[in-house]
Structure formats: structure tokens, C-alpha cells
Amino acid sequence: MQTADFIIVGAGSAGSVLAERLSASGRFSVLVLEAGGSDRRFYVQMPLGYGKTFFDPAVNWNFKAEPDPGLAGNSDHWPRGKILGGSSSINAMVWVRGAREDYDDWRDAGNPGWGYDDVLPAFKALEDNEAGPNAWRGRGGPLHVSDMRGKVHPLTRLYLEAGRQAGLPLNEDFNGRSQEGVGVYQLTTRDGRRMSAARAFLRPAMKRGNVRVETGAHVTRVLFEGRRAVGVEYEKGGRTLQARAGREVILSGGAVCSPKLLELSGVGDPAILKQHGIAVVHANANVGEHLQDHLGINYTWKARQKTLNQVLRPWWGKALVGMQYLFARSGPLSMSLNQGGGFFRTDASRPRPNVQLYFQVFSTVLPKPGERPILSPDPWPGFSIGLSNCRPASRGAIHVRSADPNDAPRIVPNAFSTNSDVAEMLDAVKYLRKLASMPALAPVIAEEVLPGPSVRSDEDLVADFRRRSGTVYHPVSTCRMGPDAATSVVDPRLKVHGLEGLRVIDASVFPSNVSGNTNAAAIMTGWKGAEIVLEDQG
Template identity: 65%
Template sequence: MDGADYIIVGSGSSGSVLAERLSADGRTKVLVIEAGGTDLRFFVHMPLGYGKLFYDPAVNWLYKTEPDPGLAGNRDHWPRGKILGGSSSINAMVYIRGHQSDYDDWEAIAGPDWGWEQVLPAYKAMEDTEAGGDAWRGKGGPLFISANRRGLHPLVEPYIAATEAAGLPRVEDFNGPEQEGVGTYQLTVKGGRRNSAARAFLRPAMKRPNVEVMTGTLVTRVVVEQGRAVGVEVVRGGERKVIRTAGEVILAGGAINSPQLLQLSGIGPGALLQGLGIPVLRDNPNVGANLNDHQGLNYTYRMKVPTLNDELRPWWGKLKVGLQYLLTGTGPLSMSINQGGGFFRTDPSQPRPNMQLYFQAFSTLLPRVGERPILSPDPFSGMSIGLSNCRPTSRGHIRIRSRDPDQHPEIVANAYSTNTDVEEMLAAVKFIRKIAAQKPLADLIAEELRPGPDCRTDEQLIADFRARSGTVYHPSCTCRMGRDQATAVVDPALRVFGVEALRVCDASAFPTLIGGNTNAPAMLMGWRGADVIRAGRH
């Protein structure tokens, strides 16, 4: 185990890509350390099976936030992947790069290596887009991306037509030249199976003799000697040991685990660490700060026509779609529940879309305890239109509570803590109702169930979305990258300020939160991260 050129902590969206790219020369030794276990599980590979993973401690860290005043005092559930592939093994598989201007923001903070001119070629090299390669999209890369145009639920087209009637253009590719509009989502699904970062990147890399993957191994701290990271301390099977490297340690644990591990290692807010009896190696208040996440909610409707509820609720329906999936790899179980979506501006003065839409031809107002009830929807024909904010201005933080690495850190989401976020969401939920009021969708709706017709005033709408909103599982920016040490944790080459041979390469290093789902940019971090890491060694 000792002697790897790179120790990568975490096998998630970024870590899997790093492992594949850094080991591609066949000579560079890479050790990947993962706290979770194998991804060879049926409900991991069955796309709609992620509902079964939502509360499963075998594959999920099961984090909870502190009670949040912005969410009516609720404690939000934050699932994060504890498995090969990380959260890409338990997510909803929507593939969105973000708006081009997001990477202009990255360039302004972290320099040209992270601007659109460098990011676009990286995405194209990474992708194998079913819809075909062009000036914007890649073909022939290691990551297959489904176009998601076959087997769509019949309600998807009325949703798109109604959203067009509400003023949005139809968009064929949200990752193409124009993001604003309505259409269907591309998915990380291949051959009817989830195409996680582990499947696309890590498992091919694991066939190489210069790659080793340790599962069931918790990294408890980074070992730093004379200002240089020389290895990591781990616990595996109850045994504690130090694994050393002559090269570098790269943290790829994600927006919660990476700042937690830095803080446990003495790198973080000095007063916090001193209060917990942890020697301060580097006082940096930005470690765990700047937590940014998308918040969202659904508006739910009873329908006059059948929805996925009618297919997935009864036992005979489960049997039918189960056999369809097992025999043909098709049907509802082979797709994400988010088949349609879109991006819009709550105000024409906005320079870019600031809200994201999700269309689901099912509903779950009557959840089952301990399971996100995707496979057990409501006992009536239901539909949901959801949304989330793209670039919230609210900020939270991640802070360890003790020196115990097994204790979950304090997560303060601080949702809707700015007037801007509240005003944008208020305008956004009104737009959902505008969509639902348009033909042909309006003719298919029997009634609005949540929040319901009695929720009309601005005050009522705000109270409703505070009570019902929650994360859409995109926490980011807690070890943010930047050129300015006063506001960042890592430099543009992902090197932790003040510690040699230590980098962070995952969604925690995003300079700003991307306007869209974060799995694609997290994989991009691994791809571009490998480029800048290798450039620094040669």
C-alpha cells in the first residue's frame, strides 16, 4: 500500500476520474481509498432503484443538517454516496454541465485553467454523447450520456408544450449553445444501467496493475510532516495504520468529507480546532465555509390521466415493469424519474437562467418511512413539477464537532437566508402555476394538491416553500478554489494553501456553484484536475 505516487481519498465523481486519468500512463501508481464498499448492487445499477438507496446506511452517509430557520426549523436529510462511485452511484443521473457563464465566473476567481475555453474541450473529451458530437458536445470519450428520447412518459410532451405556451422555447440540448428553455434531460445511463463515475472511469482503471482500490477504509487524517503531506491515517477492520506516499495526497471526498478531513488534520478555522484540542497546522477560516447548495420543492397535482403512479404502485404494476426491466433493460425502471425539465429566468433583467425545472410523471405525498418512495408512489394518478434555484446567495458551513472522525460534522445549510433567494423562489413558484394553467397540460389536471388552491398570497407561498423545500443534493464550495488566499482553500492548481503535496479535487473546490446538477462538473473537476496535477509534475 505504501509508495503510491498519488493517494486519492474518495472514489466519487471526481476521485474516479482522477484515478483513471492519473494512472493512464501505466507507470504512475495510484491508490484510491474509499470508506464505503462495492457498487455491485442491483439497486445501484437499476436507474430508478436510487429510491431504495436514499436511506440505506450501507451506501449512504445519511447526513442531517442543523434545524434551519429558513426551512421552517426543519432538519434536512442530506444523502451522500458512501460507495464506489460516491454520489454518482446514488443520484438521479441528470447530466447538466451548467451555463457557459458559470465558467466565466470560475475563470474570474481561479484563472484561465478553469475558464470556458479550457472547460469546453475537457467536457468534449470526457463525453460520449448519444445525441452526437458537434461543436458543443463530445463523441467517443469514456462517459456515455443517454439522449433520453425513447420510452418517455406520455405526459412529458404536454408538459413541454405547456411550458412553451408559458413563454419558454423548446431546447434540444441543455448542454448545447442555449440552456434557457424546456426539454428532456440527458442522463448518465448506458444500456439500461446507471453509468456512474465508477462504471465509466474507476472500474476500467482498476484493471491496471498500477491502480489499487481499498474499500471499507476510513481516512481519519492527513499526515503532515514539516509542512508536507506524506500520507494518511486510516482505520480498516478496526485496525489503525498510516499509509505513506512519496508523491501527493488528493482529497476527493466531496463537499462534506473533504473539509471535515482537513479540519481533523489541523487545517481549518484555528479557534474551532484549538477548542477541540486539535493542533493547528494551518489556520484557514475558509475550510468548511462558503457552503452553497440548491434548494427546491415540488408542486403536485392529481391528474385525469394515468401517470407512473398507476404503473409503479400496484403489485401487478411492479411485476410488469420489473419483468420489462429484467428481460429488456427498458421501461420506467431504466430511467430517472426526472424525464423532463428546463431553465428559466424569474425576471427578464436576469443575465442568465436562475431557476431549474423538473418534471415527474408521478407523485409521493404519502411517503413510506425510511424510503424515498419512488417505487411506492401515491395511490392515485399524480404528477409533480419541481424547481430549484440555480445560484442562491445564501451560504452555510461545515464544521467538525469533535476529534472523532466517525462523528458527523455540523452542517448549517442556512437556506433562504437572503431576501434575494426568497424573492427569486417566490417568483419561481408562481411560474410553476403559470405552466400548469396552460393547455394542453391544464386539461389533464384535476386539481393542485400541494400547496393547494388556498395558498395564494405571497406570505402563504413563502411560508409554504420554507416548510416544504429542501436540498436538491448539490452541496459545493466548502474548500473553494481561488487565487486569493484570503477567500480560498486551494489555489488554481488545487493545492491546499500552506501545505505541500496536498490537493483537494472535488465539488468542494468549485469556486462558485454551477447553475444546474453538479455531477457533470464534479467529474470535470477530476478531468481538468488531472491535467493541472500532471502539468505541475513535469
């Protein structure tokens, strides 16, 4: 049986940071258990290669949500990283922290130490931002953030001008003073390779003698003595093994796997646990509840000028960009699907932006089975503008399907289950057409392909976004943080209410979702969480 001071379950965005920070002094031993395998794969390291990992069971849990009435009965695909680096190894690499108000909301919900002024030092400390340090950006940290403003496709410049013509300011840094406006996204890449949490944090930690990382280690339950977590049980290579924690067990499985593991371990709603024959160790009906996620949709146009479709679709184009990437680590393969983006308010009376924009210089209307068709775009020139809601009111849940650890959990998003979410999305999709009608973009548009000019009435627009919308892969809050065990799972120190020696540190603890991509906030949570753990160790 292995022993370590700290056992970290999951080598993802937060878990990788925890492993590095908790082991840095040499004072503590750390065991990291990861169900997936190595991140040293070509399509993981190549930034645009995430189209190949979107359905790949070798690196992806490939979860599937339940049929959702809010999405016209569709069962949404939920990719989550099953690999060193977790979802930071298969995501779109956009580095958006969220708005100041998001974190102040966390603090005001009864979580001292989690306001914007509290988390900003953590963001700055972990960053190595190519754009240079200032009041908001950090330089010299482990995680390199690339400034892509000089590398985007010319059509992205037209999108930025269209945003300005529509009344949005040009925003040079969505992580700076304000989110509002249009601009070019910063990416977690370096020298043309993905800068995942594994590359930035876990790989350096693995060089230390006090860190052990086991891959292919699927943790099936937390072990308790009384109300104290003392270790974990896990499966590896067909064997059932145990590991003991001298100080703490830390769950970093993310918004899907952390609540699942708590329930498998007997921590959750007694009615759900008893339904599946799981003995109750500690009752907390909040486990797996309060699920929040961002929902997105693309509008697509056929263009009058060349887009990346004409480069990435033909064999000779693939060969060209492939050589460009292999020999110079540059070109389209070194970037993300989303080059431009932004944040806007669907109503001027709103105090802050409530919708995020994504600009993509190619189109994928014609899908390729078994693959997100990033590397096989449409045979005609096209581009898309997408959006997602920032703070939806709808709430879902994630719970175990059975007592078998190998069964995928039951994911119920409850998308668009509130009138306010439907009304907000209706206003948002109308804004996409406003952007496309601006003088900068209108001349390059040949026709609207999706949803098409026939979709005009409010009723038809709502039906369309219910049918075509889906997760943008930002689930949070299923083990949410709060001061009261009656409404939350962990306290502001990230300790599981009512238990000892057990914390959850990942995106599942977010009290509410952040405005924008969640990976930056998850990495910050790992950094801040490590600080809290070390403080509590004295």
C-alpha cells in the same frame, strides 16, 4: 505500510476520474481509499433504484443538517454516496454541465484555466454522448450519456408544450448553445444501467497493475512532515493503518467530507480546531465556509389520466416493469425520476436563467417510512413539477463536530437567509402555477394537491416553501478555489494554500455553484484536475 505515488481519498465522482487519468500512462502508482463498499448492487445499477439507496446506510453517509430557521426549523436529510462512484452511484443521473457564464465567473474570480472555453474540451473528451458529437457534445469518451428524447412518458410531451405556451423555447440540449427553455434531460445511463463514475472510470482503472483500490477504508487524517503532506491514516476492519504518498495526497471526499478531513488533520480555522482539541498544522479560516447549495420544492397535481403511479404502485405493475427491466433493460426502471426539465428566468430583465425545472410523471405525496417513495407512488394518478434555484446568495458552513473522525460533521446550510433568495423563490413557485394553467396541461389536471388552492397569498407561499423546500443535493464550495489564501482554500492548480503535496479535487473547490445539477461539473473537475497534476509532474 502501503506506498504509492498518489493517494486519492474518496472513490467518488472526481476521485474515480483521477484514478483512471493518473494511472493511464503506467508511469505512476495510485492508491484509492474509499470508506464505502462495492457498487455492484442491484438497486445501484438499476437507474430508478436510487429510491432504495436514499436512506440506505450501506451505501449512503445519511448526513443530517442542523435545524434551519430558513426551512421552518427542519433538519434536512443530506444523502451522500458512501460507495465506489460516490454520489454518482446514488444520484438521479441528470447530466447538466452548467451555463457558460458559470465557468467564466470562475475564471474571472482569479482562476485562469477554468473558463468555459477551457473546460469545454474536458467535457467533450470524457463524454460518449448518444446524441452524437457537435460543437458542444463529445463522442467516444469513457462516460456514456443517454439521449432520452424518444423514451419519455406522453405526459412529458404535454409539459414541453405547456412550457412553449408559457413562452419558453424548446431546448434540445441544455449543454449546448444555451440553457434556457424546456426539454428532456440527458442521463448518465447505458443499456438500461447507471453509468456512474465508478463504472466509467474506476472499474477500467482497477484492471491496471498500478492501481489499488481499498474499500471500507475510512481516512481519519492526513499525515504531515512539516508543511508537506506525506500520507494518510485510515481505519479498516477495526485496525488503524497508514499509507505513504511518494508525490501527492489528493482529497476527493466531496463538499462534506473534504473540509471535514482537512479540519481533522489540523487545517482550518484555529478557533474551531482548538475548540475540539485538534492541533493546528496550518491556519485557514475558509475551510468549511462558503457552502452553497441548490434548494428545491415540488408542486403536485392530481391528474385526469393515468400517470406512472398506476404502473409503479400495484404489485402487478411492479411485476410488469420489473420483467421489462430484467429482460430488456427498458421501461420506467431504466430512467430517472426527472424525465423533463428546463431553465427559466423569474424576471425577463435577468441576463440568464436563474431557476431549474424538473418534471416528474408521478407523485409521492404520501411518503413511505425509511424510503424515498419513488417505487411506491400515490394511489391516484398524479404528477409533479419541481424547481430549484441556480445561484442562491445564501451561504452556509460545514465543520467538524468533534475530533472523533466517526462523528458526522455539523452542516449549517443557512437556507433562504437572504431577502433576494426568498424573493426569487416566491416568483419561481408562482411560475409553476403558470405552467400548470397552460392549455396543454390544464385539461389533464383534476386538482392541485400540494400546496393546494388555499395557499395563495405571498405570505402563505413563502411559509409553504420554507416548510417544504430542501436540498437538491448539490453542495459545493467548502474548499473553494481562488488565488488568495485569505478568501480560499486551494489555488487554481488545486493545491491547498500554504502546504505542499496536498490538493483537493472535487466539488468542494467550485468557486461558486453551477446552474443545474453538479455531478457533471464534479466529473469534469476530476478530469481537469488530473491534467493539472500530470502537467505539474512534468
